[in-house]
Amino acid sequence: xxxxxxxxxxxxxxxxxxxxxxxxxxxxxxxxxxxxxxxxxxxxxxxxxxxxxxxxxxxxxxxxxxxxxxxxxxxxxxxxxxxxxxxxxxxxxxxxxxxxxxxxxxxxxxxxxxxxxxxxxxxx
Numbered sequence: 001x002x003x004x005x006x007x008x009x010x011x012x013x014x015x016x017x018x019x020x021x022x023x024x025x026x027x028x029x030x031x032x033x034x035x036x037x038x039x040x041x042x043x044x045x046x047x048x049x050x051x052x053x054x055x056x057x058x059x060x061x062x063x064x065x066x067x068x069x070x071x072x073x074x075x076x077x078x079x080x081x082x083x084x085x086x087x088x089x090x091x092x093x094x095x096x097x098x099x100x101x102x103x104x105x106x107x108x109x110x111x112x113x114x115x116x117x118x119x120x121x122x123x124x
Contacts, residue, residue: 010108023051032056041067054081056093
């Protein structure tokens, strides 16, 4: 799958946001964060550092209000728009992003999954 997606669709696969190449001037980058709630503040910071200008953040976003306030400031300081409330199970944003990319010449959408935890009670 990986080789075909890379060859046919100019899709990149990376082990972390730090590995994503810099954004080309004039290009917009969107992140969709759907990880463990405890990891979201770190992922948001990494997405901002990777040059994302819009971030869809799955609720609840963070484990505390203080973390959410810090994330909000971090995004505002970087002029990054946060769209809160994304839910990967029922959200139309994924379909809309794909449709927009398909209708816009030269664009593409990359979805990154960061479920690096083990499927057990202590990891959840």
